[in-house]
Amino acid sequence: MKFKKTYVFAFWSSLQLSFFVLVLLFISIVFAKLSIPFWGLLTFTLTFFILTFFIIQYRAEKFIFKRIKKIYEEVSLLDVADLKKESITTDIETLSREVIKFAEDKRVEIESLNVRENYRREFLGNISHELKTPLFTVQGYILTLLEGAMEDKDIRSKYLNRANKGVERLIDIVKDLDLISKLESDDLHLEISSFNAVELVQQVFDMLEMKAKKKHIQLCFDKAYEFPIFVLGDINKIEQVFINLIENSIKYGNLNGTTIVNFHYNPDKNTYLITLQDNGEGIKKEHISRVFERFYRVEQSRTRQQGGSGLGLSIVKHIIEAHQQTITLNSEFGKGTSFSFSLEKAK
Ligand SMILES: Nc1ncnc2c1ncn2[C@@H]1O[C@H](COP(=O)(O)OP(=O)(O)O)[C@@H](O)[C@H]1O
Ligand SMILES: [Mg+2]
CATH class of the missing domain: 3.30.565.10 (Histidine kinase-like ATPase, C-terminal domain)
Incomplete structure (x- = not known):
């Protein structure tokens, strides 16, 4: 069984306290010339030691637990709701390991978000670039028609046909875009x-x-x-x-x-x-x-x-x-x- 760090801490703290209490008692006995038997002194110190040990151990663990829980919450390492009291370790090493892991995960996440953001920007730029050419072509023919080319029957049908070609091209691009967005959002359902x-x-x-x-x-x-x-x-x-x-x-x-x-x-x-x-x-x-x-x-x-x-x-x-x-x-x-x-x- 792994000794919890707070036990060691509580043990040494109570030992020190008991030692000082013993020294103080001893001094008071000597000065006040009291006659307290040795076993009485020993029982007192022992009881004092045990009591302080438990109080310190309890307080320290609670104190550390509270801090650690706060850190856990802040970095949202885990879902705090399913954080059982036992599963929280008071071991700082484990915590720092977790925090480092957390930071690393976040770094990776940010990196991938950056990549995605760049891709999104590039994608939008490309789409507008691809759509612009045929749109301007169509607009060009329509404007020419409106500016008078409409009167000439031959030119009219020729330009309308060309405008239609441009629209067809736009439709092709939009279809491709539609398909690729489906493919990339993974909701591509294969019917094998x-x-x-x-x-x-x-x-x-x-x-x-x-x-x-x-x-x-x-x-x-x-x-x-x-x-x-x-x-x-x-x-x-x-x-x-x-x-x-x-x-x-x-x-x-x-x-x-x-x-x-x-x-x-x-x-x-x-x-x-x-x-x-x-x-x-x-x-x-x-x-x-x-x-x-x-x-x-x-x-x-x-x-x-x-x-x-x-x-x-x-x-x-x-x-x-x-x-x-x-x-x-x-x-x-x-x-x-x-x-x-x-x-x-x-x-
Ligand atoms: N069979 C091929 N022979 C030569 N070049 C090709 C061939 N297939 C594709 N390419 C090149 O690859 C590029 C990308 O193809 P594609 O993704 O189908 O786009 P698009 O056909 O719209 O240009 C094309 O622009 C072309 O330069
Ligand atoms: Mg092609």
């Missing part, structure tokens, strides 16, 4: 099911065929997949992944390029590695590690006025990570880019 990945990719190919045709880009598989490839995942979210990646391969692809999708089974992990390879403009080394960040766009694509919010890849990464899988990127500037991610094979 087994589906045929080959079929899903084919559907996305069909959906993006028009866009690809405009740049004479061919969307295809590395070989004919005769049998379905069943994987586990949230089919709508994975479709979003394919849309974002294939759209990128078209947007940043060269004229007459190709985007090839292949599936590779990994028996060790029981997963399929899905790779999308294009032979487009590629990404310079210095940008590779950053393209998955929100709003990050390679500067040269930004100036080229390719529509896009820079959120596409961060959405992709979130979705894949929500599936407990990873995505990797390989790219050589001027040669092409490939994205690979895995999905669990369905039984």
Whole structure:
């Protein structure tokens, strides 16, 4: 059993007091010439010692307890309500350990709050920046129309169409923002099911065929997949992944390029590695590690006025990570880019 510090304190204090009382008594006996037997003196001192011991021990513990409790309350180390009297230690070492731990926890908390605050500020700046461009475009067309271009029938429909394009772009950005805020607030609810990945990719190919045709880009598989490839995942979210990646391969692809999708089974992990390879403009080394960040766009694509919010890849990464899988990127500037991610094979 560990001796409580206050017992030691009380013991020595009472011992000192008893000693002085004994000395005082002795002196008074000598001066007053009283005849008190030795055992009487001893009993008195002993009783005095025991009494003071308990009083001191009780008072000291109460005193320390009160102080410590106050410190506990002030630093709100623990919920004071469930603070049992026994669990409070009068041991200062433990307390200071707790306080140091508390301070460390607070430091970490403040640090993460700072990071979040910076992120929030950056996020707001990025959003307004991304929204401004299409808004001003739309406003420009509307103002021109109002200033008289409305009279010309051809110009009118041309400008209205362009304004509509701008609005569509705004809607795309807002949709991306909506999705990413859901993904980041963790209320992303995955509806896992087994589906045929080959079929899903084919559907996305069909959906993006028009866009690809405009740049004479061919969307295809590395070989004919005769049998379905069943994987586990949230089919709508994975479709979003394919849309974002294939759209990128078209947007940043060269004229007459190709985007090839292949599936590779990994028996060790029981997963399929899905790779999308294009032979487009590629990404310079210095940008590779950053393209998955929100709003990050390679500067040269930004100036080229390719529509896009820079959120596409961060959405992709979130979705894949929500599936407990990873995505990797390989790219050589001027040669092409490939994205690979895995999905669990369905039984
Ligand atoms: N297949 C690709 N080939 C070349 N660059 C790409 C490719 N995919 C993405 N990138 C680069 O990564 C950046 C981020 O992509 P993304 O998050 O989808 O944003 P966005 O498409 O809106 O620009 C793009 O701006 C582009 O520069
Ligand atoms: Mg994109």
